Amino acid sequence: MSRTVRTVGDRGVLVDCASMDEVLAVSAGLADDPPVGVVDVVPAARSVLVRIDPTVLPVDRAVDWVRRTPERPTGGVDVDDAVVIDVDYSGEDLSDVARFLACTERDVVDRHTGTHWRVAFVGFAPGFGYLVADDAGLTVPRRVSPRTSVPAGTVGLAGEFTGIYPRSSPGGWQILGHTDTVLWDPAAAEPALLRPGRLVRFRESI
Amino acid sequence: MTALTVRTAGPLSTVQDLGRPGHAAIGVPSSGALDRSALRLGNRLVGNAEGAAGIEVTVGGLSGSFDGDVWIAVTGAWGPVTVGGRAVDINHPVRMVAGEHLEIGMAEAGLRYYLAVAGGIAVPPVLGSRSTDLLSGTGPAVLVDGDTLPIGQAHPESMRPVDISPWGRPDVGVVTVPLFVGPRDDWFTPASVDALFTRTWTLSPASNRVGARLEGTPLERSARAVEWGELPSEGMVAGALQVPPSGLPTVLLADHPTTGGYPVIAVVASASLDRFAQLRPGQEIRFRHGR
Numbered sequence: 001m002s003r004t005v006r007t008v009g010d011r012g013v014l015v016d017c018a019s020m021d022e023v024l025a026v027s028a029g030l031a032d033d034p035p036v037g038v039v040d041v042v043p044a045a046r047s048v049l050v051r052i053d054p055t056v057l058p059v060d061r062a063v064d065w066v067r068r069t070p071e072r073p074t075g076g077v078d079v080d081d082a083v084v085i086d087v088d089y090s091g092e093d094l095s096d097v098a099r100f101l102a103c104t105e106r107d108v109v110d111r112h113t114g115t116h117w118r119v120a121f122v123g124f125a126p127g128f129g130y131l132v133a134d135d136a137g138l139t140v141p142r143r144v145s146p147r148t149s150v151p152a153g154t155v156g157l158a159g160e161f162t163g164i165y166p167r168s169s170p171g172g173w174q175i176l177g178h179t180d181t182v183l184w185d186p187a188a189a190e191p192a193l194l195r196p197g198r199l200v201r202f203r204e205s206i
Numbered sequence: 207m208t209a210l211t212v213r214t215a216g217p218l219s220t221v222q223d224l225g226r227p228g229h230a231a232i233g234v235p236s237s238g239a240l241d242r243s244a245l246r247l248g249n250r251l252v253g254n255a256e257g258a259a260g261i262e263v264t265v266g267g268l269s270g271s272f273d274g275d276v277w278i279a280v281t282g283a284w285g286p287v288t289v290g291g292r293a294v295d296i297n298h299p300v301r302m303v304a305g306e307h308l309e310i311g312m313a314e315a316g317l318r319y320y321l322a323v324a325g326g327i328a329v330p331p332v333l334g335s336r337s338t339d340l341l342s343g344t345g346p347a348v349l350v351d352g353d354t355l356p357i358g359q360a361h362p363e364s365m366r367p368v369d370i371s372p373w374g375r376p377d378v379g380v381v382t383v384p385l386f387v388g389p390r391d392d393w394f395t396p397a398s399v400d401a402l403f404t405r406t407w408t409l410s411p412a413s414n415r416v417g418a419r420l421e422g423t424p425l426e427r428s429a430r431a432v433e434w435g436e437l438p439s440e441g442m443v444a445g446a447l448q449v450p451p452s453g454l455p456t457v458l459l460a461d462h463p464t465t466g467g468y469p470v471i472a473v474v475a476s477a478s479l480d481r482f483a484q485l486r487p488g489q490e491i492r493f494r495h496g497r
Contacts, residue, residue: 006389009473010496012443014389031231040230042441044465049441051230054476122233123439123465126342167343186332186344192232 005066010059013050013066020120020132023048024197025071032072035065043121043196045130074197079116082199085164087112087155089204091175093143097157100140109204111137112176117162117200122192127166127184129194138162146172153179155202162202164194179205208274208357210323215349216267216310220415221327222320223259226335226344230464236444237339238460240415240483241318244282247371248322251279251299253361258326259336261349263319266312268349274304276357277324283316283484284375297371316376316484324360340415341461376484380406383478384496385447390469393431394449401425402447402455402472403493411487416463417448417456418482420491424453425471439465445474457482 003026004016017023027043030050034041037057042049052062089109098105117131142158147170150156154165156173165171166184183193194200212219222245225238239245239262246256261268266285279299280287287294290306296319302308310319329336329346338345349355391399402425410419441464442448447455448468457474458466459482474482475496485491 007386008389008443008470009386009445009475011445011473011476012441014440027231039227040441042230042464044440045438047438047440049230049443051227051441051443053227121439121465122231123463124233126229126233126344128233191229191234191333196231 003067005063007059007063008049010054011052013052013059013062015048015050015066017046017048020045021073022071023120024118025073028074028197029069029072030066038062044123045121074118079199082116082201083193084201084203085179085181086203086205087177087179089177091155091177093156093174094176097138097140097174097176101138108138108176112162113202113204117202119194119196119198119200120161121196122194125166125169126186127192127194128163129192129198129200130161130163131194131200132160136162140174142172143174146170150175151178153181153183155179166192207328208272208276208325210270210272210327210355210357212268212270212349212351212353212355213307214267214269215351215353216263216265218264219268219349220262220338220340221259221329221346221349221355222262222337223335224257225337225460226333229333230441233342233464234333234344235339235341235461235464237335237337237345239320239337240460241282241320241480243480244318244483245320245322247297248279248281248320249326251281251297251371252277252322252324254322254324254326258322258358259329260323260327261321263310263321265317266310266319268319268321269307269309271305271307272302272323272357274357276302277360278302278308279322280310281320281322282376283313283319285313285315285319286311295373297373314375315378317486318483323357325358328356328358339461341463378486378489380490380492381481381485382492382494383481384475385472385493386475386496387472388470390437391471393427393434393437393469394471395426395428398425399471403495407491407493409485409487409489409491413485413487415459415461417458418485419456420454422454425449425455426453431469437467437469439467442466442470443473445476445479446470447472447474459483
């Protein structure tokens with residue numbers, strides 16, 4: 001394996017990846033059976049970070065482990081395991097998105113509901129998943145000026161991603177609609193509905 | 207159950223333990239005490255497990271009383287602390303009688319005190335921790351005047367005496383901190399990587415629990431980095447020196463976001479990270495190469 005592996009001080013190892021698929025495969029492999037001292041495996045857009053406790057696992061040993069650990073491709077997950085999220089597609093930016101993509105608003109909704117999305121990584125806020133799909137045809141820029149407050153449950157697009165705001169926060173994503181699904185519940189055994197690798201399907205609520 | 211009634215909360219007092227590591231993959235910051243060694247010492251002094259929750263008092267201004275007799279210890283910053291009007295030592299266990307008034311004055315050296323109480327602050331944990339995370343809003347709210355906080359059951363039989371505890375104030379002069387270069391030093395000119403170690407930096411008053419902002423001469427991105435454009439968001443660690451387009455680094459602290467989009471030029475050696483909790487705005491910092 002010719003992975004580019006960088007140390008992050010004495011408390012992390014960063015793996016550069018060429019694609020989102022590689023991010024998912026590398027992070028799935030590393031999360032399978034980590035040695036004691038690995039605190040977190042954090043996938044992101046084009047990298048995977050392994051956070052360690054340097055008093056338990058020295059960084060050079062963590063580097064050896066990261067280099068040795070094989071990838072685990074996640075493509076074969078059964079689509080029956082997909083989380084279904086019902087969306088009311090009446091978002092403020094639906095018409096702007098349709099104009100940008102040179103299609104109708106109906107086309108935007110059909111594209112969003114017509115594919116399986118995968119949670120590539122989680123960031124920005126607890127439970128905020130960045131979802132990708134190979135063939136969605138929904139790549140749009142962020143809004144020029146972010147909104148100061150976006151309500152919880154807002155479904156949006158930015159770059160190659162779709163995502164849902166778990167809680168009210170400022171935000172610059174293009175708003176497609178709204179869901180009542182709870183994305184983040186810190187009191188639950190699994191606080192985040194969306195974890196890296198999970199499949200998601202959006203459904204238009206009537 | 208014994209309780210602490212907060213008469214005054216001061217500018218920023220929060221409940222902190224050693225945080226909630228292990229949830230970065232779902233976007234949850236680690237949080238926890240910024241000066242972990244000070245919280246640990248306070249807990250040892252009163253016979254708690256090292257990770258029990260205490261109160262992180264920024265600058266000072268916390269006062270209040272307990273409705274039962276308790277052992278307490280104040281660690282971290284250096285300043286006037288009184289119990290029932292009597293001055294008490296920092297880094298020393300103190301017995302408080304029910305109703306006696308505790309007052310933590312303005313820090314004269316260092317910036318963050320830790321109030322440890324035998325039994326620990328027993329607010330309900332969220333994701334395994336009682337820490338207030340100011341970035342994501344996870345955990346208990348920032349303390350306000352009049353709050354009442356439950357104190358857990360003390361276990362005096364488990365008390366492990368501390369033979370020696372440090373005595374003296376945190377550094378107020380220039381602080382030297384070891385750094386490891388990378389992982390994204392190739393985003394900066396070699397001259398800027400050198401400058402990180404040869405210049406003197408100053409702590410900005412805009413610093414907080416998310417990050418310690420440094421003032422100085424801006425670091426410059428390499429020609430390659432200008433071509434690369436934006437760094438895709440990547441996972442972050444506490445101690446990372448993230449460099450936004452302004453060229454002035456921010457040292458990420460406990461409440462930092464789990465991912466970030468600015469390149470990290472270097473990372474503070476873990477053993478020295480606590481020092482950033484005690485730096486005061488305007489204090490000078492120099493970096494040396496870590497080993």
